Amino acid sequence: MVVEDVFSLHQDRVVRATGRIERGRVRAADELEIVGSGDCSITRVTGIEACPPRSPLDEATAGMNAALLLPGTAGTVERGHVLAAPGSVAAHTAFVADIALLPEEQGGTELSTGDTLDFHIHAGAVRGTVTLPARLDALRPLHTAAVTVTLEHPVALENGRPFAFRHHGRAAGSGTVTRLLP
Known part of the structure; x- marks a missing residue:
């Protein structure tokens, strides 16, 4: 599940993480790994609620919007993190991707190696640097690489x-991860 919102309950002793279950299922008492920035940690689900109307559930399955109650995770779970079966998903800082730039009138702009962009992955945003292929000096609007x-x-x-x-605060394009780098 990609964490879309985080709420602290009971004086920060329990976190209510909401989001959409992308695949599989989760049940109360299941162990989940919190995957995102920093160290990954393991937590146990103590309750599941439908979102909305906040009614209790025995389990949540792929395609459902749900809230998971996670004790002792205040300050650990953030928007954009992923809750997954331990060891099933890993966090990375480098990858190869196929990207496509928007047309100029929609915010597309020329990109060069070393440009810093805001990448919107899952429900979070992270800054990153792009490196173009060696044969390419610049990538122009409406082009792919x-x-x-x-x-x-x-x-x-x-x-x-x-x-x-996004580039300089404006939507610039989209892409797909094609290969993860160590």
Whole structure:
């Protein structure tokens, strides 16, 4: 599940993380790994609620919007993190992606190696640097390329993950992760 919102309950002893279950299922008492910036940690689900109307559930399955109650995770779970079965997803800071720039009238702008962009992956945003292929000096609006991206902090990633990016605060294009780098 990608964490879209985080609420602290009971004087910060329990966190209510909400989001959409992307695949599989989760039940109360299941262990989940918090994957995102920094160290990954394991937590146990103590309750599940439907979102909306906040009614209790025994389990949540793929496609459902749900809230998971996670004790002792205040300050650990943030928007954009991923809650997953332990070891099933890893956080990465570098990857290769196919990107496409928007037309100029929609915010597309020329990109060069070393440009810093805001990458919107899952429900979070992270800054990163783009490296164009050696044969390419600049990537112009409406063009595509396979680029290498280096993020400022780790993000849960898998091959095929779509993302959008902004340049100087304006929507600039989108892409898909094609290969994860160590």
